[in-house]
Structures are given as structure tokens and as C-alpha cells.
Amino acid sequence: MMKTIVAVKINPRDNVVTLVGDASPGDGVRYMTPEGDREITVLDKVPFGHKVAASDIKAGEQVIKYNEAIGRASQAIRKGEHVHVHNVASAVQGGAT
Amino acid sequence: MRASCYLRPDGGLGVRNCVVVLPAVLCANEIARRIAGAVVGAVALPHAGGCTCGEDVARTERVMAALGSHPNVAGALVLGLGCENCDSEKVAQEIARRCPWKPLERMVIQEVGVSRVIREGTALVEKMVRKASECERSEVDLAGLTLALECGGSDATSGLAANPALGVAVDRLIDAGGSAMFSETTEAIGAAHLLARRAANDQVADRIVATIQRAQERMVPLLQPGEHFLTSGNMQGGLTTLEEKSLGCICKTGSSRITEVVQYGQKPQEKGLILVDGTGFDVPSMTGMVAAGAQIVAFTTGKGSPVGYPIAPVIKITGNPHTYERLGEIIDVNAATITQGISDIDVVGEQILQEVLAASSGKQTKAEAFGFSDFSISTVAGAYAGV
Numbered sequence: 001m002m003k004t005i006v007a008v009k010i011n012p013r014d015n016v017v018t019l020v021g022d023a024s025p026g027d028g029v030r031y032m033t034p035e036g037d038r039e040i041t042v043l044d045k046v047p048f049g050h051k052v053a054a055s056d057i058k059a060g061e062q063v064i065k066y067n068e069a070i071g072r073a074s075q076a077i078r079k080g081e082h083v084h085v086h087n088v089a090s091a092v093q094g095g096a097t
Numbered sequence: 098m099r100a101s102c103y104l105r106p107d108g109g110l111g112v113r114n115c116v117v118v119l120p121a122v123l124c125a126n127e128i129a130r131r132i133a134g135a136v137v138g139a140v141a142l143p144h145a146g147g148c149t150c151g152e153d154v155a156r157t158e159r160v161m162a163a164l165g166s167h168p169n170v171a172g173a174l175v176l177g178l179g180c181e182n183c184d185s186e187k188v189a190q191e192i193a194r195r196c197p198w199k200p201l202e203r204m205v206i207q208e209v210g211v212s213r214v215i216r217e218g219t220a221l222v223e224k225m226v227r228k229a230s231e232c233e234r235s236e237v238d239l240a241g242l243t244l245a246l247e248c249g250g251s252d253a254t255s256g257l258a259a260n261p262a263l264g265v266a267v268d269r270l271i272d273a274g275g276s277a278m279f280s281e282t283t284e285a286i287g288a289a290h291l292l293a294r295r296a297a298n299d300q301v302a303d304r305i306v307a308t309i310q311r312a313q314e315r316m317v318p319l320l321q322p323g324e325h326f327l328t329s330g331n332m333q334g335g336l337t338t339l340e341e342k343s344l345g346c347i348c349k350t351g352s353s354r355i356t357e358v359v360q361y362g363q364k365p366q367e368k369g370l371i372l373v374d375g376t377g378f379d380v381p382s383m384t385g386m387v388a389a390g391a392q393i394v395a396f397t398t399g400k401g402s403p404v405g406y407p408i409a410p411v412i413k414i415t416g417n418p419h420t421y422e423r424l425g426e427i428i429d430v431n432a433a434t435i436t437q438g439i440s441d442i443d444v445v446g447e448q449i450l451q452e453v454l455a456a457s458s459g460k461q462t463k464a465e466a467f468g469f470s471d472f473s474i475s476t477v478a479g480a481y482a483g484v
Contacts, residue, residue, distance in 0.1 A: 006438030010261045010348070018257050018335065020436050032441045049253035049335030063337075066261065066348045068291055070341040083337065090338035092287055 004028040004039070009054060011067035016051040016083050018065075023052070029080070044082040051083040063088050098273045100242065101234040101458040102392075106198040109168030110241035112392045112457040114232050115140050115408055116172040116200075116225045118218070119161050121188065122147025122181035125206060129176050132218040138226040140407040144474040147183040153476045154182045160362040160474050162191035163388035165201070169408045171232055172200040172225030174218055179207025200225045234459065239275040240368070244453055245391035245409070246279045246349045249379035252399030253334050256345025258416025258435035258442070259397035265446025266395070266453065267370070268351035276368045278386040279350045280361075280375035282312040286326055288343030292372070297354045304358040308374045349397060361475060362388030380404055381475035383411070393457055395449060403427050405469030410456040413463060414449060427463050429456075 007017035009031045017031045023042045029052055030039045042052055051065070057077040062069040071088040081087075103111035116139045120129040126143035133141035142164060146157040165173040165188065173192055177185030189203040202221045206214050246263065248255055267277045285292060289309040296302035327339050336342045356369035362385055365371045375385035379402065383394055387409050394411040396402070401424035405411050415421050418433035425431070430449050434440035456462050 006436075008257050008435060008438075008442075010257070010442065020257070020438065030438065032438065034443075047335065049257075051335065051337070065341060066256075066344045067352070068340070068344055070344060071338045084335070085332060085337055088337045090340060092290065092339055 002026050002028065004030050005042070007031040007052065009033060009038075010065060013064055013067045015053060015055050015057055015064045017054050018051050019046055019048060022047050040080050042082075043078060043080040046082045053077045053079050053081050053083050055079050057083075098239055098454065099236050100239065100454045102237050102242070103168065103171075103232050104235055104237055105168050105196070107196055108241070109196075110237060110392060111168035111171070111232075112242075112410065112459075113169040113408060114171045114229050115169060116174075116222055116229055117142055117164065117170050117408060118174045118176055118222060119165055119188070120144070120147070121157075121161065121175065121177045121183040121185035124148075124181070125176045125178045128206060128211065128214060128218075131215050132174065132176070132222055135219045136222045136226055138229065139222045140470060142407055142472050144472065146474050146476055147181045149182075149476060156361060156476070157183050157474055158188055158191075159360075160384060160388045161188045162195070163362050163364065163390075164408065165189075165192035166195040166199070167387065167390075167392075167408060169392055170199070171229035172222070173202075174222055174225070175201070175203040176214070176218065177203065177205040179205045200228055239270065239273045242270070242393070242457060243276040243278060243371075243391040244270055245383060245386035245394040246277055247281070247379055247383055247386075247394055248346060248349060248397040249404065250398040250400035250402040251346070252417060254416030254433070254436050255397050255399040256348065258445070259399070259414045259432040260345060260349040260416075261442045262416075262432045262435060262445035263349040263395055263397055263414060263449055264351035265443055266351075266449035267349065268353055269446070269450050270453065271351070271353045271369055274368075276371065277350065277353075278371045278373050278389060278391050279347065280373040280382045280385050281346065281377045282308055282372075282374050283316050283377040284346040285309050285343055286313050286316070287339030288347055291340065291344065292347065292355060295352075295355050297356045297367075297369070301355055301358060305355065305372060308358055308372065312374075349395075359389055361385040364390050376475045378475070380406075380471045381473045383409075384472065384474055393453060395453060397432075398428075401427065403464065403467070403469055404471040405462070405464030405467065407470040407472050410462045411464045412449070412452050412456055427467070429462055
């Protein structure tokens, strides 16, 4: 059964949003922006507190949260895809260890 | 934007008007409590220091002098035992030098006797409280107001809702001429490069990096085997990189330039956003910032921490709806509305700023209404201070 999960986009410049509920593939993710509400479709199983791409992110491109780079995409990430240790590399720790 | 505060003769801005009893050493704590406990409007600042290694003694003296001189304090009794390393006379002289206007007394227990110190100390403090009651609030702009930023009992909602909303409030406060302080150096490990980029100049950038580097060097040997700054639990909770974890903590500082780095309890020269080199442990961290001059504390808590502070109001903010439901009695601003998708970071940020102005103007925080008065001074020697 498809449902809509609330997410938070912390800064308008961010390219990821953080989920406030558990999402399954096909669920909607709704978040507020200064220009009004947005909704995207989540492509993976994504738990509470995890991130989803708000737009397509190219391999090597910065992943932005809090208006800051939290790492770089280690592979291309599609809008709605789970963004985590499998597709993001840290600049300071050489991988999430 | 204005608030109604106590404008002190030395130019300091007080948001509270308390009288403090400052024990110079742990062994004088109980007598300090007796004296303060006997007078409504007085508060004791008991701590575990005063007789440890040189660095800790210097820190205790610096913090005591700073708290005695603090603009939220309208009178001070410095209470020495007599044989401690902390120099209570030097502390009293420093308070008198910074605040010649302030009622100030010093007593030494071994010179006077216990019963007499309690009796005469109580009478002196009672007189200071009555004198303090003559101070009046007046309308001031925010140029002299400094907000300390703290988080404790953090969870996933802290970096998601409460801290970013606090960051909005901090940006607006600084835009209006106010200042803010953050500490918790150990929680900035992994984010040194991000903070350094926000430094006002190269010198400040270097100090930020060096300060965090030193915290890392001191902290790493204390970690258990397998303990990392980013744990498996962090990753299960959704944190992907060390940068993200540290940003969750430091995003409560907003986006302003960092103008200065100061020692624990050291008064800055600059205005704006200040890094105070301090502990990640909430109560001694607040002391580092209040002693450095902050008059009020904004404290984000995911799980719900009840702590208050003896001489400064502490505003609690949670982003967790369950915490707000269970522990709303200790929460001043509900940021869980962000997590629930019914409000946004800007709106809650403005609510926090308004609460800061209201509390600065005399509104009681929930921790104050409960009478919570947690105090501690961070020590380097810690458990090994067996002097």
C-alpha cells in the first residue's frame, strides 16, 4: 500500500531530504520548501532518519545537507534513491568507517 | 529588536539579578549551599575543583572570577576554606577590578570558624539580595546580548529540526547586533575544515583547526577498541559521514562568520559568533560559555534533558514529537512541528528568537520554574586529581 512520508529539507540548497518515517519503494515523500510543498517518489526501502536524493546527483558531485557538502556521490544517484554509505564517500574519513 | 534587561554600571547586560556564593574549593561546597539556601534570591555554585593540578586551578580561578563578575550577578560572596590551591583573594580582587560597583565579600572558613561563617555569610548575602532588588530593568538593544548554544540528549531529530531552527534564530540575533557562543569542541571533530571556512580571517581559521585537533588528540587515546567518532549505530540511524554527524551538531550555529576562538571561560574581544574551547558534556560546557560572558542558553534536546543553570535561563528546544508529548513540561519551544511536517525551520527559528528575547526580559524558563540549578566546572585532571 503506497503512503506519503514526511521529510525535511534543511536548507533550500540541499540535494537530499531526511525522512521522518520508514518508506518503501513507490511511497511518496513530501517536504516543505520556501516555494511550497514538494513531493517525490522514493525508489528504495529507506528507514526513518535516512536520506533520499531530492534531485539527480551525478557521480563525483557533492552531496549537500545543511547547505554544506557531507561527501561526494561515489556513483550516480537518481532522484528518490536512498543516499547513504553505499553511494557517498566522505572527504575526511576516506569512507564511512 | 529589543529586550528589557539590567544595564550594569560597567556596561554589562544582565538578564537575571542573582546573588552568588562562590566556594573556592569542593570542601567549601556544603557551607556555600547552607548560606545560599538560607536566602531567597541567592544561589551557590558548588564544584569539584579548587585543589587539583595547575591548569585546573587556573581554570577554576578564571571561571569563579568570571561568574562573580557576570552581568546576571548582582552580588557575590567568595568563600575560601583556607588551605586550597585556588586563590580566593585573587578571585575577589579580579571581581572587584572588573565590577567595582558590585557588592562583594570574601570569607575564609579556617580563619573565621564554620558556625560564624554560616551566620555572618548569610547576613552578608541577605543584605546583597536586598541591594540587588533595587536594580531595575530597562529597554536595551541586543548589542550586549550573548546566547550560549548547547545540545544534550541528542537524537536524529536534533540535527533535523531543533538545531537547524536554532541556527536560524542565531543568524537573526547576530544580524540584530547580538552575539552567540558554541562550545563542545569534541563534537566538531570531523568538521574542522567546515568551521575553518566560516572563520572571519586566517588567524581564526588556524585557531579553529588547532583547537579541534587538540581535542581529537586528547580524546582518541580515551576511546575503547572499536569505538569511532561515527559508530555503527550512527550509520543505522541514517548518518552517512563524519561531516554529516558534526554538521548536525554545529548547524545550531547558523551561517554567520566565526569571529574569535577563546579558552574555556575566557571573555572574547569580538562580537558575533564565538567558539569557546570546551567539553562535549552539557553542564560544564554551559559553564565555559556563561563564564565567557553568555547571559542566556538555548539548549536543544532530542531525548529530553531537564538541566537548568544557576545564573542563566536555559531555553529547551526539542525536535522529537514523542519527547514533547512525554516531557513537554521541560520544553520551552516545540520544534517537533518541523519533524511532523506542519511547520518549517524558519518559523520555529523565529519562535526560538522570540523566546530568547522574552526569557532575557524576565520570563521564567521551564527549568527555572522547576528550580533546576545544575553547575560544574570542567577539569583536565578529572578523576586523577588526588591532591
